[in-house]
Amino acid sequence: MSIPLSWYLILAAALFCIGLYGVLSRKNAIAILLGVELMLNAVNVNLVAFWRYLDPAQMAGQVFAVIVFAVAAAEVAVGLALVISVYRRRKTVVADEVDLMKW
Amino acid sequence: MTADKIIFLLIGVLILVSALMVVTTRKLIHAALWLVAALFGVAVLYAILQAGFLAVVQVVVYIGAIAILFIFAVMLTRRDMRDQGPQTRSNWWIAALLGLLILAGLVFLIINQPDVERTAAVIPAGVDTLRNLGTALVSPDAYVLPFEVASVLLLAALVGAVYIAGFGKKS
């Protein structure tokens, strides 16, 4: 295990920023959710790297990562259900076109 | 350049290239499949970090459930089987600039942390991380409360998703 901790953190930071770019620049609502998934994975990589490098006897890092798995699954399920429901009514998945409540 | 550094660099390149393809490819179904590749790379990363349970759960939950949900959603929200028009908004360059700035800031912060080039200590032989994880998740003075709350959250998400996507038409 000769890999320095900074390598993991930089990888997670890069993954996070790529996900951020995906969220901010894509039109399709499902593509935005894909970017959010990348960001959540980057956070998880960070958590597990810190767990391993700082104190592997303490389980807080892994437990946090497991809870993030559960939250990500719940969020994707509800998010995609909303996207499908919006598609059925308005026949569009482009996030900009869902603007009934804008002034 | 030891073997595990080579493996880490290969997996890192796989993850970052797949993530870039996710956010830039035109066809949405290809984006979902590139996401599967990125998630698989992250699972390998967990295995390198000796969090074996998390690696397998990553494949089961993310690739086996979430990625399939994405693929289903992409297939169900298309009127035809082609992608037309630009897939990115007109201000994509602001997003790219923002991403690069945040990346630079984070890397600067990381490099200037004290003791960040540390290498991992060997896990002592008697520590069984799998059993510790199981105990921590159900032990009353550890993390049983977040665990139970997460299960209630999943139940709420299940009921909500079924209601929104299944019966939305009838109201």
Next chain:
Amino acid sequence: MTLAGFLNDPINFVAQWLTGLLTGWGFSNGLITVILYFIGILVLVVFAMLLDIGLVWVERKVVARFQDRLGPNRIGPFGLIQPIADIIKLVIKEDITPAGADKVVFNIAPVLAAMSVISLWAILPLSSKIFGVDLNVAVLYLVAAGALGTLSIIMGGWASNNKYALLGAFRMVANMVSYEIPMVVTLLIPVILADTMSVQGITQAQSGMWFAILSPLAFVIFFISAIAELGRSPFDLVEAESELTAGFNVEYSGMKFGWFYASELLHAFTFGGFMAVLFFGGYGGFFGLEKLSAFHWLTNPFIQAAVFIAKAMFGYWAIMWVKYSMPRIRIDHMLAFNWKFLVPLSLVVLVNTAILNKLLAGLPAWGYTLGMFLSNVIIGVVTIEILRAYGRKQRKSEQTLAQAMRN
């Protein structure tokens, strides 16, 4: 460096001999480790693929005998060369990619299907000394490999640019994802009984008593959900050759279809192997017989591997038996059967096993066995009584409806 050394511990023997050879040629230690890993993977995969060819022959002969006919017997003695002829036929067929299909995804899908099955062979314990790797989360790895297989089916269905293929792929994925739940819940029962998720640990915990006897209901539920996971009859509406025009692999021809077919057979055999490991004692399970000095040869790695493959073959034969005896089940009946019957039943069995495992911990071995077995029998009887009452109520309501319509 003797024959006895090889017979008792084949993998370490060969590894040491190769290390000596390669160090003599001047390779560094790291490189030798990598080369040894590659050779090990190659041997395992080649063994799995050769077994797969044999399984094609077994499948065709067994289905023929179930249908009271002979099966292939022209090519070679007993038709043993038939699979080779099949492979040659598939390889020389025209490689058709349908117009408008997504070429890359279309071509990767069969490879991914085969990959997901072969990756299971890494954890299959052929013997206490012959295995790929002793993962401490091996039982979850089984579920993960199934998830990869599901992905390959949806890729195949989508990339074919064919609405029947897509429909078949949707149904198959719905089927597989739904039946993963009773499968995971019943996979937890050997884990509880053996106190470990590693397949070597589970096999060694069954040296006293098979888990199929401690928890027969868990075995039955796992058997049913495994057949549903494999997509074989009676749950094969998704590739029903006579109805949905062969489902997601309708557009696949030649060797690509060959990969799907071969990986399905190997998957069935691998699940037979896992049933043997999880419920029937794997390569061991001789009820303590091997501790007697007269039966010490039972702990030889090759004998253990032979026992394991025999048990896996028996499991595979049982899967084929169900396939060729039962009619196909409709998709909504399949899903209703899963969600309304298998999931609650498997949860009840899990809770029962977990509670009794702690309550009966102090009893001697026969008391423990008897207690667990009886509890399963009681749950089975209660379930059957509930089903009978439900069926009676249904019949009565239909009778009154028929009478009302007649009057």
